[in-house]
Amino acid sequence: MSETNPDASDRAPVSLDVNDAVFQQKLADLESLLQSYGSIAIACSGGVDSSFLAAVCERCMPERTLLVHVRSTLVPAIERRGFANLRDRLSLEAIEIDEDAFDDPQVTENNPRRCYFCKFTEFGGIIEVARERGIETVIDGSNIEDEGDYRPGLKAISELGVRSPLREAGWTKAEERAWLRAWGFPAADQSSSACLASRIPYGEEITREKIELVAKCEAYLEELGFSVVRVRLSNMRAAIEVGVDERARLFDVKLLDQVDAAFRSFGCKDVLVRARGYAQGSMNSALSAEAIAAAKGGC
Helix, strand or coil: CCCCCCCHHHHCCCCCCCCCHHHHHHHHHHHHHHHHCCCEEEECCCCHHHHHHHHHHHHHCHHHEEEEEEECCCCCHHHHHHHHHHHHHCCCEEEEEECCHHHCHHHHCCCCCHHHHHHHHHHHHHHHHHHHCCCCEEECCCCHHHHHCCCHHHHHHHHCCCECHHHHCCCCHHHHHHHHHHCCCHHHHCCCCCCHHHHCCCCCCCCHHHHHHHHHHHHHHHHCCCCCEEEEEECCEEEEEECHHHHHHHCCHHHHHHHHHHHHHHCCCEEEECCCCCCCCCCHHHCCHHHHHHHHHHC
16 A cells, blocks of 8 residues: 555646547457456555556456455545446456554664565465465556555565556556546546555554544545545644645635544544645655665665
């Protein structure tokens, strides 16, 4: 579950014509790549990337594809709903497996390598299921844009032998959305999301209480109609980020008072609003180059 930029420019209809011969060939090349893997288990979060992969596999290799969704308290509600919608729409076999990240102190202590340990456990479980079923290849939905930020989870899946066809074939999220929109999938306009652990600053312990609080606060903002939402939590103090194009609505004084009262009733000690709105990699920006280098070396 990587933190990619879900601003309005990414979600809006793009100028990519699915009738264009070059774009159609890119899709055909992706289908050929997927078919070359033999049988496939897709790590399906329910987000845009894995939804696109599932939709492509439904077209070109439905009998050799398994969707595997990991149930975890760290998975945002929008992705759980996305997976449920995808499972109901497609003919692909789909299963869910459970993971409790709170069982792993290497995750809960929340150092900069947290995502590495979490992904290693998550994909280890998916690989085990795939082996039991005789499935040859496990794939994930990371795309070419995921190479631009500090992402230790990508190292973990690479070490496990997981393939990333969208990265390998140079796909962007805008291109994925264009095809999903053409095929009539609601995921085409779904905001990007990320593991809820990414809301807690590195070095602060991750607890069930904190994750449940973040989930409750974000769900509240979504119920108010905000589509791009992050609630960062540090020492039980919330910092709200919404989409850049949604800030004007949030800055209404009456609405701010309403949100402040609600968040405090949920358990927040204080409620702040980040004026610049959502920014990709907010937590990673706090890491020094030395800290990132040390974390990469430790992986």
